[in-house]
Amino acid sequence: MLTLLLQHPCALAAAAVSVYLAAIAIYRLYLSPIAHFPGPRLAALTVFYEFYWEAVRNGQFTFHIGELHKKYGSIVRISPTELHVNDPEFYEVLYSRDSPRNKYPYYQRTFNAPYALITCEDHFRHRLLRSQLNPFFSVARIRQLEPTLKALVDKLCRRLEELKSTGKPIAIEYPLTCYTTDVITDYTMGDGYHYLDEPDFIPQWQHMLCGTAKTLVFVRPVAFLLPLLVAMPETLTAWLNPGMELFFAFQHRCRTRIAEIAKRHRQYGPLETKDGRQNLFDNVLSSSLPEQEKSEARLAQDMQVFVSAGAETTAKAMSYILFYLHNEPALLQRLKDELAPLGEDPGLIELEQLPFLTGVMLEGLRLSYGVTARLPRIAPYNALAYKDWTIPPGTPVSMSCLLMHHDESVFPDSYRFNPERWVEPAERKRLEKYMVAFSRGSRMCIGMQLARSEILLVISTLLRRINFELYETTIEDVRVAHDIFIPFVKMDSKGVRFLIK
Ligand code: HEM
Numbered sequence: 001m002l003t004l005l006l007q008h009p010c011a012l013a014a015a016a017v018s019v020y021l022a023a024i025a026i027y028r029l030y031l032s033p034i035a036h037f038p039g040p041r042l043a044a045l046t047v048f049y050e051f052y053w054e055a056v057r058n059g060q061f062t063f064h065i066g067e068l069h070k071k072y073g074s075i076v077r078i079s080p081t082e083l084h085v086n087d088p089e090f091y092e093v094l095y096s097r098d099s100p101r102n103k104y105p106y107y108q109r110t111f112n113a114p115y116a117l118i119t120c121e122d123h124f125r126h127r128l129l130r131s132q133l134n135p136f137f138s139v140a141r142i143r144q145l146e147p148t149l150k151a152l153v154d155k156l157c158r159r160l161e162e163l164k165s166t167g168k169p170i171a172i173e174y175p176l177t178c179y180t181t182d183v184i185t186d187y188t189m190g191d192g193y194h195y196l197d198e199p200d201f202i203p204q205w206q207h208m209l210c211g212t213a214k215t216l217v218f219v220r221p222v223a224f225l226l227p228l229l230v231a232m233p234e235t236l237t238a239w240l241n242p243g244m245e246l247f248f249a250f251q252h253r254c255r256t257r258i259a260e261i262a263k264r265h266r267q268y269g270p271l272e273t274k275d276g277r278q279n280l281f282d283n284v285l286s287s288s289l290p291e292q293e294k295s296e297a298r299l300a301q302d303m304q305v306f307v308s309a310g311a312e313t314t315a316k317a318m319s320y321i322l323f324y325l326h327n328e329p330a331l332l333q334r335l336k337d338e339l340a341p342l343g344e345d346p347g348l349i350e351l352e353q354l355p356f357l358t359g360v361m362l363e364g365l366r367l368s369y370g371v372t373a374r375l376p377r378i379a380p381y382n383a384l385a386y387k388d389w390t391i392p393p394g395t396p397v398s399m400s401c402l403l404m405h406h407d408e409s410v411f412p413d414s415y416r417f418n419p420e421r422w423v424e425p426a427e428r429k430r431l432e433k434y435m436v437a438f439s440r441g442s443r444m445c446i447g448m449q450l451a452r453s454e455i456l457l458v459i460s461t462l463l464r465r466i467n468f469e470l471y472e473t474t475i476e477d478v479r480v481a482h483d484i485f486i487p488f489v490k491m492d493s494k495g496v497r498f499l500i501k
Contacts, residue, residue: 028080033392039068039077047221050079055218058491059482062372062400069403075389081106082376082396086403088410088434090386094377094399095441100124103443104376104396109223110216112230115298116305117446123380126443132287133446136280142449145187146348149454152182153461155196160466163500169471171495172322174201176315176458181205183454184310184447188303189257190271190279208246209312213485217373254303258296261285280306306447312486313370314451317437318458320478321364323496324417325463326470331419332463335360339460351456358428359419361455362435366405367417370437370445372483374398377443401436402483410434415479467501 006012028044029035035044043049053061068076069086078084082104085094095101100123108119117133120126135141156179163170178195186192195202219226234248261281264271270282278286281299292298325332338356339346351357376398384391391397406414410431411421422428438445445451462468473496482488 032080034077034081034083034395037075037077037083037389038072043068043078044080047079051221054220054484059217059484059488062374062402062483065374065400066403075386078398082398083391084374084398084400085386086399086407087386088404088407091399091404091436092433092440093384093386094397095375095436095439095444097441099382100380101442102378102380104378106223107220107376107396110220110226111305112226113301113305115295116301118305118309123442128289129293130442130446132284132289133280136283137446137449139449142453143348145450146453146457148186149183149457150345150461152179152186152196153457156458157461157465159196159201160462160500165501167499169497169499170201171203171497173315173319173495174203174206176318177206177209177311178202179458180314180454181307181311183450184307187450188280188306189261190282191257204246206312206315208250209308210486210488211244212247212308216485250307251300251304254307255296255300258300258303262296262299309445310447310450313368313437314447314454316487317361317364317368317370317451318455319496320368321360321455321459322462322468322498323470323473323478324364324367325360326468326498327475328417331360331417336463339463342460344464346460348453348456351460355423355425355428356419357456357460359422360459361452362422362428362432363417363419364455365437366411366435367415367478368437369401369405369480369487371439371485372400372402372480372487373485374400375439375443400483401439402480402487404434404436407434468498469501471497471499473497 025045029041032044040049050061053064057064065076065078065084066086068078069084074087075083075085102123103119103121103126105121108114108121111119113119117126117129120129156175159175160170175196178198178201181195182192195205219229234244258281261279262285265282265285270278270286281303284299285294287294325335335356338354342350342354376396378396379391379393381393383393384395384397405411408414411434422431438448438451472494476490477493477496479489480487481490
């Protein structure tokens with residue numbers, strides 16, 4: 001037999017590959033440190049199980065994981081290397097504030113932004129970067145930003161008023177995405193994109209932000225091919241994947257803007273904006289961070305992430321809130337009644353005190369999810385204890401906001417938009433623990449305060465000044481149907497559309 005194999009190199013190669021694959025299969029099924037965890041054998045064998053549910057079935061893996069939990073229990077092995085937990089009480093353990101948590105390289109590499117804060121794998125490097133940025137997003141700093149946020153809401157209202165009585169429906173997520181983009185670009189770069197000036201609210205920008213999420217998910221198991229894709233001429237990639245032109249233009253814009261900021265910083269030191277604020281990247285350049293963390297390549301990747309993370313999520317939450325309120329006029333009226341005594345120009349501090357408005361915001365965040373994808377974390381040094389299980393150190397473990405927000409034991413009638421569930425203060429405090437749109441712990445969203453302030457100001461102002469009428473929009477246009485890193489509704493939806501009366 002051996003002589004035969006040696007005489008035929010192809011047969012030898014095939015035999016070697018078979019032995020290799022068999023060894024991998026035996027390791028994954030019987031010898032891996034997580035071999036004893038329950039779950040489908042196929043998922044334990046290959047990442048193409050995940051690929052099938054993510055890519056071939058177009059964003060169905062999270063829903064399928066929900067089914068696996070019903071069959072196998074609250075902890076399931078969902079891939080050769082990863083466990084998934086579905087238990088609201090475990091969320092704060094996994095997404096810990098204090099214990100080291102690394103991110104999972106397999107998951108992070110598809111962002112193709114290896115130096116950015118959000119993709120930083122090592123816990124300690126992340127702490128260093130994050131502690132430098134945290135003050136920039138504190139409640140106090142966001143309060144200083146209030147006049148800018150309000151000026152942009154005024155502009156949003158003026159632009160929407162142009163559509164008054166024209167009979168032209170508007171998909172509200174487009175102007176809202178222009179608003180959130182202008183806010184975050186103005187705040188981080190000191191010079192906004194001014195997308196609210198675009199005559200048609202530039203729908204392709206919102207499509208691009210959602211489209212890149214698909215690349216994230218669909219290429220994950222073959223992400224080692226990403227360098228090939230990236231090395232291809234941009235014109236060819238854009239031809240293969242229409243819509244990528246805008247992404248490349250956005251990438252170039254971030255690099256150019258960072259190069260300008262860095263050059264000016266080298267020549268003249270940090271530049272303050274007219275209201276005395278320093279832009280975020282000047283602030284990083286003036287900091288005591290190690291020099292490699294101030295490289296233009298790293299800062300350009302962070303700029304890209306800040307803009308895309310801050311724009312789509314917040315705009316989606318606001319447009320879903322507007323839908324739910326107009327879909328149930330009693331809720332709309334109750335909110336208007338609560339807002340009425342505050343007059344024409346209430347401040348953020350006053351808005352934050354309103355129980356029903358707060359309930360509307362939290363319920364909107366709960367049902368728009370932000371990021372639906374599971375977010376794996378690794379406890380690098382210590383085993384994690386979960387019920388009777390011991391999860392070995394170094395194991396990627398994930399949980400999903402989508403499953404948390406539809407846990408009927410926490411949020412009964414979970415698909416119903418019910419702001420009332422947040423109104424009573426003690427109950428709100430209890431429930432907020434399980435509303436994880438911003439995730440939790442050391443890696444939780446840095447823009448949370450900014451997003452909450454934007455939502456409060458935009459919703460309260462639009463309801464005072466604009467008369468909306470829903471146009472050919474049903475609950476299906478806000479009901480999650482696909483998890484492609486971010487939530488997607490049915491693919492042929494035209495979005496939440498309104499006539500301005
Ligand atoms: C409704 C609005 C928002 C939601 C639901 C949301 C959700 C999230 C979630 C779930 C994460 C964790 C991602 C992970 O673990 O990989 C995250 C991280 C992040 N978000 Fe947000 N986000 C929102 C708004 C914003 C805004 C306005 C900004 C702009 C500053 C922003 C910037 C970021 C950044 C930079 C990170 C990475 C933080 C880190 O790794 O330390 N987000 N966001």
